[in-house]
Amino acid sequence: MPSEVPVIRVVVIDDHEMILQSVVRLLRDDPQIAVVGTALNALQGIELTRHEFPDVVIIDYSLPDMDAPDAIKILHEVCPEVKIVTLCGSERPGALLASMRAGSSAWVTKTRAIQELRDAVLRVAAGLPVTIHELELLPTFDQLVPYYQPIVALESGRITGFEALIRWRHPERGLLGPEAFLPFMEEIGFIVEIDRWVREQAIPQLGDWQQHFPRTPNISMHVNLSASDFLDPAIVHSISEIVKDSNIDPADLVLEVTELILLGDNAHTLDLFTQFKSLGVTLALDDFGTAFSSLSYVRRFPFDHLKLDISFTSELPHSTRSMLLVEEICHLATSMKMGVIAEGIERQEQADALRGIGCRYGQGYLFARPLPAKDCERLLAAE
Numbered sequence: 001m002p003s004e005v006p007v008i009r010v011v012v013i014d015d016h017e018m019i020l021q022s023v024v025r026l027l028r029d030d031p032q033i034a035v036v037g038t039a040l041n042a043l044q045g046i047e048l049t050r051h052e053f054p055d056v057v058i059i060d061y062s063l064p065d066m067d068a069p070d071a072i073k074i075l076h077e078v079c080p081e082v083k084i085v086t087l088c089g090s091e092r093p094g095a096l097l098a099s100m101r102a103g104s105s106a107w108v109t110k111t112r113a114i115q116e117l118r119d120a121v122l123r124v125a126a127g128l129p130v131t132i133h134e135l136e137l138l139p140t141f142d143q144l145v146p147y148y149q150p151i152v153a154l155e156s157g158r159i160t161g162f163e164a165l166i167r168w169r170h171p172e173r174g175l176l177g178p179e180a181f182l183p184f185m186e187e188i189g190f191i192v193e194i195d196r197w198v199r200e201q202a203i204p205q206l207g208d209w210q211q212h213f214p215r216t217p218n219i220s221m222h223v224n225l226s227a228s229d230f231l232d233p234a235i236v237h238s239i240s241e242i243v244k245d246s247n248i249d250p251a252d253l254v255l256e257v258t259e260l261i262l263l264g265d266n267a268h269t270l271d272l273f274t275q276f277k278s279l280g281v282t283l284a285l286d287d288f289g290t291a292f293s294s295l296s297y298v299r300r301f302p303f304d305h306l307k308l309d310i311s312f313t314s315e316l317p318h319s320t321r322s323m324l325l326v327e328e329i330c331h332l333a334t335s336m337k338m339g340v341i342a343e344g345i346e347r348q349e350q351a352d353a354l355r356g357i358g359c360r361y362g363q364g365y366l367f368a369r370p371l372p373a374k375d376c377e378r379l380l381a382a383e
Contacts, residue, residue, distance in 0.1 A: 094189025310344030
């Protein structure tokens with residue numbers, strides 16, 4: 001007589017009553033699954049798990065008392081062997097990776113739950129891997145390629161620094177620019193890993209270039225920080241260690257942030273900026289002029305440079321208003337001992353106009369497109 005297949009005991013946690021009942025009905029259609037309890041918030045679900053010791057917990061990502069990553073950590077403490085399946089009904093940035101890092105074994109969007117949820121429960125209960133479609137779309141680090149775009153002094157045309165960028169050498173689609181994949185990386189939270197990888201390539205590269213192409217003043221390296229980076233508790237220590245290991249002057253590292261980052265927790269942001277400044281690094285406000293509170297940000301945060309948004313540069317020299325605005329921005333920056341870098345310079349007349357109204361630095365296709373490191377070295381050697 002064949003032995004009976006053990007029943008998989010499941011707890012479901014979701015604060016939407018209709019969704020909760022739909023999930024329960026879906027699972028109960030499978031004779032291998034027994035729903036042993038339901039909860040409408042994380043604390044109820046944790047307590048239920050403590051008493052029932054289920055094989056699998058299905059948890060909604062967004063709950064009224066805490067998000068899934070925090071709840072998942074506690075669930076593993078009260079029931080170490082439990083497997084977690086996270087349900088997500090929205091596209092919250094970083095939700096997928098946050099859940100995986102916390103210890104979730106699977107991720108199912110609510111729109112695909114009917115097709116995938118029961119299979120996910122059965123597979124995680126059996127200790128089998130669950131294919132997560134979103135994670136299949138991530139690049140491996142050996143497929144990433146650092147690119148660098150020169151920043152030049154408009155008066156002399158000499159290179160003063162580089163902005164570190166990234167390309168993905170996709171195995172099927174070829175070389176992809178950042179617009180083709182970075183928004184998705186930001187959405188699922190993988191941008192923190194990518195930004196860290198870029199820093200680990202770009203900062204030592206700066207040290208190498210400064211050694212092989214010595215000059216006074218040194219060339220600088222600009223790296224971009226995303227909103228997700230500001231939530232990384234290790235960000236300051238990570239940057240500090242790379243700077244030390246690369247043997248560069250911290251002032252030659254320029255951290256660029258966009259105005260969108262400044263819309264969040266200003267106290268936290270200011271604290272991070274203070275820590276960055278204590279390292280000796282330089283701060284730049286990217287895409288300056290695109291937000292309503294641009295001048296307020298300049299007043300409140302310790303920026304060393306403003307990067308003028310391409311929307312201003314593109315209208316020069318034919319827009320009188322843009323010319324006047326850029327001139328006033330340059331005067332403001334000079335009075336506050338900040339530099340101005342104009343982005344998106346494509347025509348000589350733009351560079352001439354910017355130089356004439358006091359902008360000292362520029363970046364754009366007129367000077368060079370983003371380039372691999374070897375091509376940048378050829379530019380430096382030719383100066």
